[in-house]
Amino acid sequence: MQPLVLSGLINHGVVEEHNLPAELAIGERAMATWSLETGSSGGFARFQVQFPPGIIAESLENAGASFTFENGRSKFIWIETAPDQTINLKMKLTATKDFHGGIITQWFSYISDGTRQDVEFEPHHVSVKNQSEPQANEPEVNTEFSIARTWFSEGPNLGRVTLSISGHEPGQFLKIEETIGTQCSAEPLEDSGASLRDVYDQSILYVWQQAPSSAFELQYRVMGQSEDCWASIVGQASTVIDGAVQEIQIAALETPSENPDPENPGSDELVQLLRSPLPSKTTDSNGTSTGAPIRFKVQVLASHQRVNATFFAQEYQFTRPLVIEEHEEWIKYITGSFDAYKSARDARVEIRESHDLPGPFVTAYSGNRRITVQEALLISKQNWIP
Numbered sequence: 001m002q003p004l005v006l007s008g009l010i011n012h013g014v015v016e017e018h019n020l021p022a023e024l025a026i027g028e029r030a031m032a033t034w035s036l037e038t039g040s041s042g043g044f045a046r047f048q049v050q051f052p053p054g055i056i057a058e059s060l061e062n063a064g065a066s067f068t069f070e071n072g073r074s075k076f077i078w079i080e081t082a083p084d085q086t087i088n089l090k091m092k093l094t095a096t097k098d099f100h101g102g103i104i105t106q107w108f109s110y111i112s113d114g115t116r117q118d119v120e121f122e123p124h125h126v127s128v129k130n131q132s133e134p135q136a137n138e139p140e141v142n143t144e145f146s147i148a149r150t151w152f153s154e155g156p157n158l159g160r161v162t163l164s165i166s167g168h169e170p171g172q173f174l175k176i177e178e179t180i181g182t183q184c185s186a187e188p189l190e191d192s193g194a195s196l197r198d199v200y201d202q203s204i205l206y207v208w209q210q211a212p213s214s215a216f217e218l219q220y221r222v223m224g225q226s227e228d229c230w231a232s233i234v235g236q237a238s239t240v241i242d243g244a245v246q247e248i249q250i251a252a253l254e255t256p257s258e259n260p261d262p263e264n265p266g267s268d269e270l271v272q273l274l275r276s277p278l279p280s281k282t283t284d285s286n287g288t289s290t291g292a293p294i295r296f297k298v299q300v301l302a303s304h305q306r307v308n309a310t311f312f313a314q315e316y317q318f319t320r321p322l323v324i325e326e327h328e329e330w331i332k333y334i335t336g337s338f339d340a341y342k343s344a345r346d347a348r349v350e351i352r353e354s355h356d357l358p359g360p361f362v363t364a365y366s367g368n369r370r371i372t373v374q375e376a377l378l379i380s381k382q383n384w385i386p
Contacts (some may be wrong), residue, residue, distance in 0.1 A: 020104060020123070024055070025129040025338040031060070034089040036108060042083040046109040047076040051382045052126070052210070054095060061090035081110075100171035100210040101127040103372075108358075120302040120330070122361030125374065128171050142322040145246045147237055149174070151230045151253055159222050159230055160189070163250070165237075166215035173374050174211040174239040176218065178250070179203045181232025184224030192216040200369075207375065211239065238378055240385025245378055292366050294380040296344035296373075298351060300360045325370070334363065341373070341382045 017035045021092040024030060036047060036272055047065075050073045051057060057074045059067040065076035075088060104124040105384055110117055150162040161178070186204045191197045203267055204220055222229045235250035300318065301307070312318040312333075325332040335351075338344040344362045351360045364376030377384055 018106075020124045021093070021126060023092070023101075023127045023129040024096055024099065026097055026099060027308060028095050028129070030093050032091050033061075034087075036087040036089070038081050038083065038085045038087065038110075042081055042085075042110075044111045045078045045081045047087075047089070048103045048107055048109070049074045049091075051093075052099070054097070054099025055126075056094045056096060058092045058094075059090075060092055061088060063087045063089060065089075085351060099128060100213070100309055101125075102209050115305070117305075118297075119358045121359040124141045125345065145237075145239060145241060145248060147248060147250055149233075149235075149250055149253065151233075153230075159249075161220050161222060161230075161233065163380075164215065165218070166212045167237050167241075169241045170213040171210045173378055174208040174237070174238040174373060175201055175378070176206045176235065176237040176250075178220070178233060178235035180222060181224070184222055184229035187221050187223070189219040189221055190217065192218060195365040207372075209372070209374070211227060226280060240378065245381060292379075294339075295365045296336075296338045296341050296376065297334045297363050297365065298336050298344055298348045298360050299332055299334055299363050300355075300357050302330050304329055304331065306331055307333070316352070316357050318355045318357065320351075341377060341380075342385055345385050 018032060020032050021030045031094055034047070038045065046286040049057070052340065053072060055072065057069050057077075059069075062076055063078075065078045070076045074091065078087075081087070102125070104126060106121040106124070108119045108121070144273070145167040146165075150164070152160045152162070156330055163176065163178075165174075165176070174295055178186070182202060184202075186199060188199065188204060191206055192212055193208070194206040195209045196205065199203045206218060222233070233250075233253060236247065237250065238245060238247045241248070300322070306324070309322070312322065320335045322333050322335050336344060336347050338347070341364075348360050348362050351357060362373055364371050364373045366376065366379065373384075376382075
């Protein structure tokens with residue numbers, strides 16, 4: 001994060017509204033509509049919608065655009081649009097058996113002074129709708145969330161960790177984070193399709209927006225100057241089961257005994273199954289952990305070029321303090337910092353109603369690291385507010 005840098009760009013006040021569903025049942029079809037205000041942009045334009053796996057989109061109204069749908073992404077392309085035009089679009093969405101919920105992202109692109117400009121809209125979460133209760137003759141499913149950690153020595157100061165995860169609810173948010181000692185390092189080996197995999201400081205993090213459909217395993221390798229790197233490993237996991245947050249800790253492994261069977265390296269493994277709840281954490285009145293503070297902010301604009309403070313005041317009558325985040329090729333403009341999601345949401349509503357900014361939305365952070373709003377709500381035990 002850094003102070004706002006002065007330079008120039010115009011985003012022409014593109015505004016979007018939609019009625020995307022909050023949930024879909026397997027096999028369900030739903031109609032979704034979009035209304036795009038092009039502002040003063042005009043000319044070539046493209047609107048894209050990226051759906052999570054398992055959703056098929058068909059165009060019903062395209063406002064004269066060409067339409068394609070490939071790899072879960074819908075594209076509407078116009079060779080020419082008029083300034084101050086309202087574009088109305090409609091699609092039919094079908095949830096297949098591969099749909100497990102997820103995030104829908106949307107953005108609008110246009111040409112200004114020979115340069116492509118991209119306006120990123122607020123992401124939309126869609127979940128799987130429960131269609132019916134299980135039949136009486138169906139076997140009862142064990143939903144006790146548990147993780148077994150296995151350590152296998154691969155040599156001096158080197159070992160492989162396997163985490164076996166079971167009892168989670170498929171399609172729900174799941175986060176697993178392991179922490180190792182300061183003299184040790186880790187490298188991921190198997191992530192089972194995690195949405196996010198990150199190694200930072202002394203931690204290795206896995207996040208799934210939609211947890212796998214059955215029990216699965218993770219693997220990572222631990223290396224270091226210390227012979228007892230295995231002893232430094234601690235971790236925790238959190239997920240949602242039947243609408244409630246469940247957390248477990250993954251405690252440090254006990255001291256390994258000498259391998260009683262040198263011909264069978266598998267007997268040198270250490271297994272520990274942990275179902276105990278996380279130790280209590282210091283929290284504020286909103287239930288937010290003070291160990292790694294959760295903050296909510298509002299993103300008001302994202303582009304590929306910098307803009308100056310005068311631009312925001314002149315174009316949008318927006319004079320709140322701003323900071324810049326740079327991610328890949330995007331420059332994102334952020335305002336505010338709140339403990340409670342509701343406060344950030346109220347700020348977003350006020351900004352949207354008072355300024356003609358292109359789709360401000362709430363963002364979330366764990367310390368200085370940006371995370372999903374869903375993850376932040378889960379960690380801080382706060383409720384989502386539409």
